[in-house]
Amino acid sequence: xxxxxxxxxxxxxxxxxxxxxxxxxxxxxxxxxxxxxxxxxxxxxxxxxxxxxxxxxxxxxxxxxxxxxxxxxxxxxxxxxxxxxxxxxxxxxxxxxxxxxxxxxxxxxxxxxxxxxxxxxxxxxxxxxxxxxxxxxxxxxxxxxxxxxxxxxxxxxxxxxxxxxxxxxxxxxxxxxxxxxxxxxxxxxxxxxxxxxxxxxxxxxxxxxxxxxxxxxxxxxxxxxxxxxxxxxxxxxxxxxxxxxxxxxxxxxxxxxxxxxxxxxxxxxxxxxxxxxxxxxxxxxxxxxxxxxxxxxxxxxx
Numbered sequence: 001x002x003x004x005x006x007x008x009x010x011x012x013x014x015x016x017x018x019x020x021x022x023x024x025x026x027x028x029x030x031x032x033x034x035x036x037x038x039x040x041x042x043x044x045x046x047x048x049x050x051x052x053x054x055x056x057x058x059x060x061x062x063x064x065x066x067x068x069x070x071x072x073x074x075x076x077x078x079x080x081x082x083x084x085x086x087x088x089x090x091x092x093x094x095x096x097x098x099x100x101x102x103x104x105x106x107x108x109x110x111x112x113x114x115x116x117x118x119x120x121x122x123x124x125x126x127x128x129x130x131x132x133x134x135x136x137x138x139x140x141x142x143x144x145x146x147x148x149x150x151x152x153x154x155x156x157x158x159x160x161x162x163x164x165x166x167x168x169x170x171x172x173x174x175x176x177x178x179x180x181x182x183x184x185x186x187x188x189x190x191x192x193x194x195x196x197x198x199x200x201x202x203x204x205x206x207x208x209x210x211x212x213x214x215x216x217x218x219x220x221x222x223x224x225x226x227x228x229x230x231x232x233x234x235x236x237x238x239x240x241x242x243x244x245x246x247x248x249x250x251x252x253x254x255x256x257x258x259x260x261x262x263x264x265x266x267x268x269x270x271x272x273x274x275x276x277x278x279x280x281x282x283x284x285x286x287x288x289x290x291x292x293x294x295x296x297x298x299x300x301x302x
Contacts, residue, residue, distance in 0.1 A: 010118035
């Protein structure tokens with residue numbers, strides 16, 4: 001596949017994803033931990049806007065700060081659509097070289113850089129808003145082949161995270177090479193934050209991650225535990241747990257998220273009067289709703 005086709009297909013896929021962002025999703029988290037959806041889209045739109053003057057032969061100095069800041073304004077979808085169309089036209093330029101920050105570059109190489117960024121950030125956007133990712137097998141194959149020779153260069157420049165091991169599916173393997181966890185989802189991020197807050201016995205942070213009508217079933221007394229309904233009741237119960245436990249530690253062993261349901265295997269430990277640490281291992285069966293935990297049913301090994 002030539003560079004222009006590769007670039008334009010990934011640009012079109014990203015623009016299509018932007019058109020599906022809901023009005024309440026622009027501040028949603030993404031796999032890029034420092035970026036919400038709007039920041040992510042603004043970054044990619046910025047790349048598309050930059051492609052127009054660069055593919056026309058302009059230098060970065062000549063463009064200056066004209067493309068700094070918020071490029072989405074009051075119409076993010078419209079801004080993304082227009083930028084994508086203009087970038088697709090610019091990609092067909094018959095220019096000999098592109099003036100980039102690190103020096104002059106072959107236009108095909110520049111377009112493949114942009115295609116890779118659109119593909120990976122397209123996945124970021126899709127999983128953030130709950131849409132099917134546009135990971136076309138042909139495009140993934142093209143980007144994998146190109147990226148294999150550049151991965152360490154990207155990593156040494158601090159542009160990507162560590163390569164995650166254990167993924168064999170081509171799309172997952174490419175994401176892992178870019179430092180992405182293919183299992184990422186907003187639900188997984190929520191549970192990571194909840195587990196960290198619980199592990200620090202930070203009751204305020206814990207309660208900020210549950211719904212007002214949270215339902216919690218404790219592990220005791222046997223055989224069914226005790227059921228607490230509503231944030232006030234659950235907060236009081238967890239406050240007693242934290243206050244009555246010396247040096248509590250909550251460690252997540254495994255998390256599985258399937259839609260609005262999740263299962264978390266965990267280990268809870270504490271400091272006993274003997275100076276030794278006691279612990280129990282258990283499982284939570286959870287229900288997620290609107291970015292918070294609505295139900296937490298807890299079970300322990302007997």
